[in-house]
Amino acid sequence: MPATAFTGLASAAEQAAAKADPAKGETLYTQGAPDRNVPACLSCHGANGNSGAAVNPKLAAQHPEYAHKQLADFKAKVRNNPIMTPIAAQLTDQEMRDVGAYLARQTQKPASAKNKDTIELGQKIYRAGIANKGVPACAACHGPAGAGIPAQYPRIGGQFSEYTEAQLVAFRQGGRKNNAVMTEVAARMSDAEIKAVADYVAGLR
Template identity: 50%
Template structure:
């Protein structure tokens, strides 16, 4: 299962192991999640792409462990409805019920996320500048405003980014910018102003954020 996630709002850059949405967009969660069933469903559908504990080792796939369950549930539901386009994910979630998606999201949120690290020393300064302060002269907002200085995000509103795979973050930002992902108008607007160098730098910085 490949959950393409994350990242920037008009007030900040975001990503996903991620998309950005407000609390009013969060899906209803009246039912109580079943973690045992969540693990079983996850093992049956998601393990090949995201590893047994949700910490995907394939660089282009997002880490899902310790992500906010409301965010995960929203993304799964939007894959199923077609609001978020991805042929692989749409096939994976096609057979999942609302209860299955709720259970998977809750189980993943209960698993600890693994820390990552930045690889490009030359880009770290630019990535940190964008993440923490944005680029005001070009109206590119800081990521930290929605995703917090340490990348923990804001539960039920903005996804956790800390330690997310850099290749996944970069792909997500490019997809927002290039119109391939359209389930966050905020992210589409902010990424439209970013160039490839800036996307690469902030993606690498996020990978090492903790």
């Protein structure tokens, strides 16, 4: 296969992302699509993607590729949520990309760590993992400040600790199955370890 063919394949995702329209994404995020019973995203996730309720994740500054994947997974029922699954089912792939592009441009208003008693444990797990359980350092994929890596790993720094904890528990218990790596990692962690690292992540900037 010619080298140019590989270049074309490699740039396909970039070209798709480049076509995303953040202005249209903003309209969908702030107004929804009433004709399809799609509510405004901000009604749950807050203005500019900064949710005010821990049950609904902060989406501001999230990598657009990750936001798109999660919406696509909800639509395909690979990831299930009684609220998000029916909403995503009404969205086109283009709309998912547009919303992701809009959110990526927003500034996150980070949450904060709350439990001083577990901060040391949370930091240790995040930075070094849990060697005797085969749990890798969270920072290895999500970065030292929880910023993630575009198109590969999501931004998790500054997220509500309650939300992060709930997702790790869902991965461990099988309620969330759209990431094999996280399922394996969470399966090796105790409730206390999950809670500690989730709280630590909330304080990352």
